[in-house]
Amino acid sequence: MLDDADDKPCALSRRGFLGGASAAGAALPLVAEAATKPRTGRSVAAPDARAPAQVTLRVNGTDHPLSLDTRTTLLDALREKVGLTGSKKGCDHGQCGACTVHVDGKRVLSCLTLAVMVADKPVTTIEGLARPDGRLHPMQQAFIDRDAFQCGYCTPGQIMSAIACINEGHAKTHSDIREYMSGNLCRCAAYPNIVAAVKQARDVKEG
Amino acid sequence: MSVEAPAATGNMGEPHPRFDARLKVTGGARYASDMPVDNPAYAYLVTSAIARGRIVSINLGEAQNVPGVLHIMTHENTSKDVKDSKLFSDGGFSGTSIIPLQSDKVWHDGQIVAVVVAETYEAAREAGYRVKIEYEAEQPSATFESNGVQVQAAADVKKTHEDPKVGDFDGAFASAEVKVDATYFTPTQHHNPIELFTTTCAWAGDKLTVYEPSQTMYGMKNGIASQLGIEPEQVRVVSNFVGGAFGSKGSLTPRTALTAIAARRVGRPVKLVATRQQGFTIATYRAETKQRVRLGASRDGKLTALSHEGWEVTSRPDNYMVAGTDATTRMYDVANVQSKVSIVHADRNTPGFMRSPPELPYMFGLESAIDELAYALDIDPIELRRKNDTMKEPIKGLPYTSRSVMQCFDEGAKSFGWSKREPKPGSMRDGDWLVGLGCAMSCYPTQMAPSSARVRLSQNGELRVETASHEIGNGAYTVIGQIAAERLGVPYEKVSVVLGDSDYPAAPVSGGSITTASVCNCVAEACDAIRAELGINDPKGDVLAALKSRGRGAIERYAEWTPKGVPDGALAKLYSGQAMPTGGTKDKERIMFAFGAEFIEVRVHQRTREIRVPRIVGAFAAGRIVNPRTARSQLMGGLIWGVSSALHEATEIDKRAARYVNKDLAEYLVPVNADIDQLEVFMIPEEDHEVNPLGIKGIGELGNVGTNAAVANAVYHATGKRIRDLPIRLETLLA
Ligand code: FES
Ligand code: FES
Numbered sequence A: 001m002l003d004d005a006d007d008k009p010c011a012l013s014r015r016g017f018l019g020g021a022s023a024a025g026a027a028l029p030l031v032a033e034a035a036t037k038p039r040t041g042r043s044v045a046a047p048d049a050r051a052p053a054q055v056t057l058r059v060n061g062t063d064h065p066l067s068l069d070t071r072t073t074l075l076d077a078l079r080e081k082v083g084l085t086g087s088k089k090g091c092d093h094g095q096c097g098a099c100t101v102h103v104d105g106k107r108v109l110s111c112l113t114l115a116v117m118v119a120d121k122p123v124t125t126i127e128g129l130a131r132p133d134g135r136l137h138p139m140q141q142a143f144i145d146r147d148a149f150q151c152g153y154c155t156p157g158q159i160m161s162a163i164a165c166i167n168e169g170h171a172k173t174h175s176d177i178r179e180y181m182s183g184n185l186c187r188c189a190a191y192p193n194i195v196a197a198v199k200q201a202r203d204v205k206e207g
Numbered sequence B: 001m002s003v004e005a006p007a008a009t010g011n012m013g014e015p016h017p018r019f020d021a022r023l024k025v026t027g028g029a030r031y032a033s034d035m036p037v038d039n040p041a042y043a044y045l046v047t048s049a050i051a052r053g054r055i056v057s058i059n060l061g062e063a064q065n066v067p068g069v070l071h072i073m074t075h076e077n078t079s080k081d082v083k084d085s086k087l088f089s090d091g092g093f094s095g096t097s098i099i100p101l102q103s104d105k106v107w108h109d110g111q112i113v114a115v116v117v118a119e120t121y122e123a124a125r126e127a128g129y130r131v132k133i134e135y136e137a138e139q140p141s142a143t144f145e146s147n148g149v150q151v152q153a154a155a156d157v158k159k160t161h162e163d164p165k166v167g168d169f170d171g172a173f174a175s176a177e178v179k180v181d182a183t184y185f186t187p188t189q190h191h192n193p194i195e196l197f198t199t200t201c202a203w204a205g206d207k208l209t210v211y212e213p214s215q216t217m218y219g220m221k222n223g224i225a226s227q228l229g230i231e232p233e234q235v236r237v238v239s240n241f242v243g244g245a246f247g248s249k250g251s252l253t254p255r256t257a258l259t260a261i262a263a264r265r266v267g268r269p270v271k272l273v274a275t276r277q278q279g280f281t282i283a284t285y286r287a288e289t290k291q292r293v294r295l296g297a298s299r300d301g302k303l304t305a306l307s308h309e310g311w312e313v314t315s316r317p318d319n320y321m322v323a324g325t326d327a328t329t330r331m332y333d334v335a336n337v338q339s340k341v342s343i344v345h346a347d348r349n350t351p352g353f354m355r356s357p358p359e360l361p362y363m364f365g366l367e368s369a370i371d372e373l374a375y376a377l378d379i380d381p382i383e384l385r386r387k388n389d390t391m392k393e394p395i396k397g398l399p400y401t402s403r404s405v406m407q408c409f410d411e412g413a414k415s416f417g418w419s420k421r422e423p424k425p426g427s428m429r430d431g432d433w434l435v436g437l438g439c440a441m442s443c444y445p446t447q448m449a450p451s452s453a454r455v456r457l458s459q460n461g462e463l464r465v466e467t468a469s470h471e472i473g474n475g476a477y478t479v480i481g482q483i484a485a486e487r488l489g490v491p492y493e494k495v496s497v498v499l500g501d502s503d504y505p506a507a508p509v510s511g512g513s514i515t516t517a518s519v520c521n522c523v524a525e526a527c528d529a530i531r532a533e534l535g536i537n538d539p540k541g542d543v544l545a546a547l548k549s550r551g552r553g554a555i556e557r558y559a560e561w562t563p564k565g566v567p568d569g570a571l572a573k574l575y576s577g578q579a580m581p582t583g584g585t586k587d588k589e590r591i592m593f594a595f596g597a598e599f600i601e602v603r604v605h606q607r608t609r610e611i612r613v614p615r616i617v618g619a620f621a622a623g624r625i626v627n628p629r630t631a632r633s634q635l636m637g638g639l640i641w642g643v644s645s646a647l648h649e650a651t652e653i654d655k656r657a658a659r660y661v662n663k664d665l666a667e668y669l670v671p672v673n674a675d676i677d678q679l680e681v682f683m684i685p686e687e688d689h690e691v692n693p694l695g696i697k698g699i700g701e702l703g704n705v706g707t708n709a710a711v712a713n714a715v716y717h718a719t720g721k722r723i724r725d726l727p728i729r730l731e732t733l734l735a
Helices: A002-007 A014-023 A025-036 A074-082 A138-145 A155-167 A174-180 A191-206 B021-026 B121-130 B169-174 B217-228 B254-266 B276-282 B359-377 B381-387 B405-416 B476-488 B515-534 B543-549 B570-575 B628-647 B707-719 B730-734
Strands: A053-059 A062-068 A100-103 A106-109 A122-124 B041-047 B053-059 B069-073 B112-118 B132-137 B150-153 B178-186 B198-204 B207-211 B235-238 B270-273 B289-297 B303-314 B336-345 B433-445 B451-458 B463-466 B495-498 B554-561 B593-605 B611-621 B678-683
Touching (some): A074 A100, A100 A155, A138 B021, A155 A191, A174 A191, B041 B254, B112 B121, B112 B254, B169 B289, B217 B254, B289 B359, B433 B611, B433 B707, B476 B495, B515 B554, B593 B628, B593 B707, B611 B628, B628 B707
Parallel strands (some): B463 B495
Antiparallel strands (some): B041 B112, B053 B132, B069 B112, B178 B289, B198 B207, B198 B270, B593 B611
16 A cells, blocks of 8 residues: 555545555645645645655754755654654653753643754753853753753753743742643642743743 | 752751753763763564464574674574573572563564674664564463463462461451442553663773663673673673663663674674664563452441452463462551462463552552542541551561551641542532542552672762662662761762773662662761771761861761661672662561552543643651652652552553564653642651661652552542543543
8 A cells, every 4th residue: 555655646535545555544634635635636745755855944043954864753853863852761652751942932841843843943952041151041040940850851841831831821830830831741740830930931021 | 959859858958950951951971871982783573463373484594694794693693502490589689580582482572582682773773674683473362351361379380479368358358348349450661761672882902891771780780691691790780870670670680681682693892772663572571460449348447358360471381470469468557368370371471560560550549449448438548548557567566667647647638638539429520521539549568688888988079989779760879978988978969970880889770769778878887887987986077187187088988788688698699680679568576568648639520531640749757868859759750640540551462463562652651841830749758767778768669659559549539430440541431
C-alpha cells in the first residue's frame, strides 16, 4: 500500500489516500491538508510521504533551515536537529508536560506538534528565556529561590507552563495555579514549591 | 529565608540554593539523552506481545524495506553477544538475569525481542512496527493466586536471609488480651521518573562511552564490560544529571548492552530512547505484596506479641525480594516476635528496588495494624506508640544509636492540631465532607558504603571535588560541595563539584539513601588531609593563606573512606562496582535508623466518596541535615510519594495474559499539582556521632515510609472503613 502511494504519482483515490494515511499514521495531518485543497485539473499528485520537508523553524529568534522527515515532532526537531535539548521528552504522548514550549506565545506540547506545523511561527524554548547578558527570567529566578525542582527534568516544561499560566490570567489564586499547572507532572513532587515560585514570579511581574 | 528554605537550627548546615540550580532552570543541565554525539543512528525496541512462550518466526521483510533502516537485531543474529547478566543480589550488576535476544524464549510481557537501528527515529519506529513476529504462547501465571506460580520461603533461596524472631509468639498471641489479625495488600508500582530510559553508546576503537541515566557509574562500567566480554577500562559511563530514578536506574537493564552491540555493528553512535510504555517492562518495578500482621497486647496497651509474614512476587528465574520484616520486627518493644518472608515466582519481569524498597510496603502493614490495635484498645494511636517505644531493638537487644521518634510525633502533632481530633470514626465533618485525621510512624535504616573522592584547593581560592556519585534530584552536587566548603573554610560560591562520570573516583550506588552519608564523610576526610598537609588543625585556621604562604599553586588529596564494620577489600570491591553498604540492622553492636511521624488529613465526600488530602505534615529526625532547603524538598517529595502510594499508584495486571494494562502516564496515576495542597515538613535536630563521623543519616526514602498507612488510618477515621488493600480509591469506599 505504501509503495503505491509513495513512488508513483497517482490520482488521489479514496483507496490511495486511506492507504497512505494509515500506513504512516503520523503523517496524517499533512495528507489531510493536501486532500482539502481545491482540486483543479484532472488529478493531483499525491505528496511523497517519504520526501523530507524543507522547513525553517524560528526558535528563540534564530532561523533554523531544516530538512525533516515529515513525521518529526517539534520536540524531536528541537532536540535532535536544532540541538536545543532543554525541552524534555517524558512521554511523547502529551501526558507529562516536560516538552512544553511556547508557539506564538502560547504553551504547546511540542511532542504532540509536528515540526512542519509551526514552520512560520515563533517558537520559544527554555533556552530563550534568560537575557543575553545572562539575567534570568523572573520565573527562572523564582524556581531557584523556592527550590521548585529536584532532579530538574520536568523543570523546563514547568517554567514554560508557569509563564503561560500567568499570561493566561490563570495564576490569580492558589487553587487556580494548582489547577492550571496540573498538566505538568513532577515525579520528584516539588508541587508546593512550584506553586510558591509561580506566586513569586507573578508578584514580581505585578509589583 | 522562606518556607522553602528553612533556617539552619542546631547542627544543620546552611540552606544554600542548589549548586546546579541555574543549569536546571535554563535548560543547560545535560541529561544522558541530551549529550551530543557525532552522526547518531537511532534505535527502537520491539517488545513481546505475550508473557510466556516462544518466538516461532520473525519476518523482517517489511521492516528492512523501510528507507533508512540500517540493522535489525533479533535472537537469530544476537544470541551469543551478551555474555552474562548476573543479578546484583547474587554479586552481579543486573536488575534481571533474563538476557533478551539470547533465544526464542519469552519470559515476560514486554520483553525486548528485536532492536531496529535506522537513520532517523521516525524510520526506526516505523520499521519497529513492521517487524512481524509469530509466537507460540503458553498460559502465563500473573500474580498471587494465579495457577502455576511457585512459592518459596526466602530462607530457602537466599543463604543470607534471616526471618527475625524472638521469644514465643504463638504462646503470647494465644494468651493476649487484645488482638489484631489482619491481611494487607500493596500493589505493583512503577517508578516512572519523568526522564525515560535512554542509552547512547559511542565506540572509539575498542573504547566504549555510554551515556545513560544511572544511579551507579561503577556498577554500569563493570557490568557492561562483563556483559560484552571486554575490560572495565574500555568503558566510560557518563551521567552528569539523572532525571529522576527512585531505584529504577540503580541496576543494569538489558537495553544498555544491546545498544552498545548495535553501535558496534553499524559503526557509529546509537541513541535509544525507550518509550514510556516500554519502560514498564524493560526495567524493574515494585512488586505487589501480601502481608499478614498479628499483634497481641495487654489491656493497657503493652505489646506482647508481633508476627509479620510477607509474600512478594518475583520473576520466574530470579529470587528478588525486599523482605521488610527486617525493619518491622524491630520498631516496637515487644518480647515475642516472629516473621517470615516468601517469594512467589510468576511470569513477570524481575522486580527491583523502588523508593524505600522494603519499608514502604511492609510499614504499611505494620502501621495500619498498630492503628487497628489502638482502636481495639481505645487508646490514642500516638500514646500507643509511646507506650511501646524503645531505645533497644527487641530481636537481639541492640541499642539504637539514636531514636527521636516520639519527638517527631510530638512536634508533628502540635503543628497538625492532633489534640482537636475526635477519636470516633465518622465523627468529624465539614458540610458534605467527612474529615479524617490519621498518623503513622516512618523509619529508614541508616546505611553507608565505602566511597572515594578527590579534592583540590587552588591558590586562587577555588575548590574542586571529583567523585563518580550521582545527582538524581537528591541535591548531591549541593551537599557534597557544601561539606567541602565548610571543612576547608572556603566560600560555597568558590566550590565546583563534578559527578556522574566513571572517570572520577568511585562512589557507591545512589540507592538506600546512602549518598550523603557515604560521599560527604569521604570528602571531609580528603579536606582534612589537605588541612593536615598544610598544618592547619584549627578548624577556623585559614587554609588558603597557608597554601599561599607555602608558595604552593594547588594541593590535591584523594581519599578513600570506609564506614565501620565493612570487610577488608571493600574499596577494591567498590571499584569493581559493588557498593557493600553497612549500617541499619547489619551492625553487630548497635542498630541505626532515622525516624519520622506523618500526619494526614483526608476529606471524603459523604455522597460521592471523592477523597482529598488538604493537609500533610511530616516531622523527621535524621541526624545531621546538611542543607535544610534541599532536605525539606526531598522529604516533601517523599511525603507526596506516600500519599500517591496510598491513593493513586497501581500498575494494573490483566491476570489472564500477565500483561500490564495501564502502561503510560495518563493511566498510571501519579499526583498532579492540584492533588496536593498544604504540606509542612519539620526537621528535628538530632546529633548522632555513632552512625558516622559527620552524623548524617540520609533522608531520600524516609519521607514516604508510613505515609500510606497514615492516609489509610485517616480514611478509617473519616469513614469507619478499614481499607487494607492499596490504593484506596473512590470506588473502594463506595463498595
Ligand atoms: S513529552 Fe510531551 S507531554 Fe510528555
Ligand atoms: S524535578 Fe524531578 S520531575 Fe520535577
